[in-house]
Amino acid sequence: MPRRWRLTPGRFPPYPARMSEVPEAIRQMAEHMAATVPQAASLGFRLVSVDVARGSIEVPWREDLVGDPDTQVIAGGVVTSLLDHTCGLAMSAAAGTQPFSTATLDLRIDYMRPAAPRTGVIAEAHCYKLTRTIGFVRAEAWDVDRTDLVATAQAAFVLNRPRT
Amino acid sequence: MSLAAAELETFLQRVPYVRFLGMRAELAGEEMTAILPFSKHLVGNTFLPALHGGVIGAFLEMTALAQLSVAQPSPRVHKTIDITIEYLRPGRALTSYARADLRKVGRRIANVHVEAWQDDRSQPFAALRGHFLLSGDN
Numbered sequence: 001m002p003r004r005w006r007l008t009p010g011r012f013p014p015y016p017a018r019m020s021e022v023p024e025a026i027r028q029m030a031e032h033m034a035a036t037v038p039q040a041a042s043l044g045f046r047l048v049s050v051d052v053a054r055g056s057i058e059v060p061w062r063e064d065l066v067g068d069p070d071t072q073v074i075a076g077g078v079v080t081s082l083l084d085h086t087c088g089l090a091m092s093a094a095a096g097t098q099p100f101s102t103a104t105l106d107l108r109i110d111y112m113r114p115a116a117p118r119t120g121v122i123a124e125a126h127c128y129k130l131t132r133t134i135g136f137v138r139a140e141a142w143d144v145d146r147t148d149l150v151a152t153a154q155a156a157f158v159l160n161r162p163r164t
Numbered sequence: 165m166s167l168a169a170a171e172l173e174t175f176l177q178r179v180p181y182v183r184f185l186g187m188r189a190e191l192a193g194e195e196m197t198a199i200l201p202f203s204k205h206l207v208g209n210t211f212l213p214a215l216h217g218g219v220i221g222a223f224l225e226m227t228a229l230a231q232l233s234v235a236q237p238s239p240r241v242h243k244t245i246d247i248t249i250e251y252l253r254p255g256r257a258l259t260s261y262a263r264a265d266l267r268k269v270g271r272r273i274a275n276v277h278v279e280a281w282q283d284d285r286s287q288p289f290a291a292l293r294g295h296f297l298l299s300g301d302n
Binding site for chain 1: 179180206208209218222225246247250
């Protein structure tokens with residue numbers, strides 16, 4: 001049975017003072033997220049990197065994730081899921097060592113171009129502002145070249161803290 | 165089978181990701197209802213449990229594309245330009261339904277609104293607004 005991820009609560013905000021320890025705690029949380037979220041596991045999400053308020057996840061190309069059989073390009077829905085999940089990761093990475101759960105309020109995605117045929121997609125998200133209750137996140141997705149984007153996203157999340 | 169039903173069936177069968185989601189659709193005249201039965205691999209929050217936000221977005225997006233495939237048949241898949249997804253309440257471990265409203269279908273671009281609900285149509289759990297680039301016959 002999955003266990004709720006929980007670390008020592010600290011002051012909030014700002015981030016905990018011992019910054020050097022934060023990435024390790026966040027990394028643990030991110031790996032836990034990747035392993036226990038069924039949707040992430042079934043799409044084959046792989047954690048690329050995680051840092052304070054930032055996260056990056058990759059989804060390798062797979063035949064059953066194709067959206068356009070003529071071109072063999074990965075489905076827009078997979079990119080939607082990837083961006084949502086990566087935004088959630090950045091949001092968690094920004095909240096640091098607080099126990100909490102998040103819910104997506106809204107998610108806006110712009111699709112600049114289709115991904116290359118038979119190619120996976122990488123997303124990177126940054127939670128650039130976190131208040132007591134809301135996180136604002138931007139994300140980008142690309143396939144081969146970081147400067148030639150497939151999609152961008154802008155999202156707002158609610159942060160639910162346990163009642164004390 | 166009507167022409168519209170055939171177009172829809174073609175769309176649903178052709179797109180591998182639709183099968184991955186386990187999504188189906190029913191037609192009444194030109195009006196389509198998309199159906200997403202609950203499945204464990206769609207879960208994003210195991211504690212509630214609740215559908216993954218990305219799954220909800222993808223379901224709404226595929227509903228818009230499926231409705232467009234009925235209204236604007238094309239040998240090629242229409243392309244998403246942008247979408248905004250609003251999450252109103254958690255998607256619970258139940259069957260989800262969605263209907264698309266084609267607000268405007270121009271020569272090249274369509275504006276579509278989609279609403280999804282579970283046991284109560286008057287209590288939608290998510291909505292989508294989006295623009296889609298229509299693929300021509302060529």
